Amino acid sequence: xxxxxxxxxxxxxxxxxxxxxxxxxxxxxxxxxxxxxxxxxxxxxxxxxxxxxxxxxxxxxxxxxxxxxxxxxxxxxxxxxxxxxxxxxxxxxxxxxxxxxxxxxxxxxxxxxxxxxxxxxxxxxxxxxxxxxxxxxxxxxxxxxxxxxxxxxxxxxxxxxxxxxxxxxxxxxxxxxxxxxxxxxxxxxxxxxxxxxx
Numbered sequence: 270x271x272x273x274x275x276x277x278x279x280x281x282x283x284x285x286x287x288x289x290x291x292x293x294x295x296x297x298x299x300x301x302x303x304x305x306x307x308x309x310x311x312x313x314x315x316x317x318x319x320x321x322x323x324x325x326x327x328x329x330x331x332x333x334x335x336x337x338x339x340x341x342x343x344x345x346x347x348x349x350x351x352x353x354x355x356x357x358x359x360x361x362x363x364x365x366x367x368x369x370x371x372x373x374x375x376x377x378x379x380x381x382x383x384x385x386x387x388x389x390x391x392x393x394x395x396x397x398x399x400x401x402x403x404x405x406x407x408x409x410x411x412x413x414x415x416x417x418x419x420x421x422x423x424x425x426x427x428x429x430x431x432x433x434x435x436x437x438x439x440x441x442x443x444x445x446x447x448x449x450x451x452x453x454x455x456x457x458x459x460x461x462x463x464x465x466x467x
Contacts, residue, residue, distance in 0.1 A: 286386040286406045289395055299392065300326075304385040306410070315431075317377045317385070317407060326389045327403070337370050342389050342403040352401035354392065358408055363399060380421075380435055381448035383410045412437035412444035428455035 287297035294301055302324045314320035318329040318338040328341045332348055339350045346352075355362055355370060357377075363370060385407050392400035415437030423431045430453045437446035 284386055286388055286404060287392075287395075300389045302327075302387040302389065304387070306379075306383055306414075309379045309382060314379055316379060317382070320379055320385065321387070321405070324387055324389070327387065340403070340405060345402040351399065352403075354396050354400040354404045356404065356406040359406060361399070377407065378433070378448070378450050380433060380450070381409055381446075383408045383414055410435075410437065410446055410448075412439055412446045415446055425454075428453070430454070 282294045282303050283291050284294045284297055284301050284303055285291045287299040287301050294303060304320060304324070309320055312320065312323060314323075318340075321327055321329050321340065326343050330339045330341065330346075331337065332339055332350075334348075339346055339348070340353045340355070341350075342353065350370070351363070385405065387406075388400070388404040390403060392404040396404055415435055417438070418434070418436040421431075421433050421435075423429075431450065433448070433450040435448050437444070439445070
């Protein structure tokens, strides 16, 4: 995302993840990366794990059990990834027991995301022991970002078919936003099959 990396000192983009208060990225006391909805659209990334691969010093892989994403910062990772704190709108979604993302959370589509803020490096002083190697804060879109109803579909190789609906409005004084997506593909699978020829 070259538009967000104008210098090694950061940009004037506002970020809150580093200190808990909003300040310009260039003066934050941590190495941060900001991925906006515009950036996500330009890259074509359809899920969070794919989008985060573009962040320098951060690598995504999957666990052997559950096929859940593992986020590795500067080579620090384990099979359940307890040292990387993942937040959605500032709320931790990691398992309290061992810090992993759980068997239910297999990923997150990017069309419902307003921006992603990443700390590459220790964030434990602000976020606790779960943020040993870094912090990822996924900020979802608000009703004002959507303004109405949007339907979409896409198709690709290996029988890939995607349909999605995104909507948002103010209802009785409450901002409501929803997103629903269905994916199907005959390509990549987490199960490997073997064929023996005679």
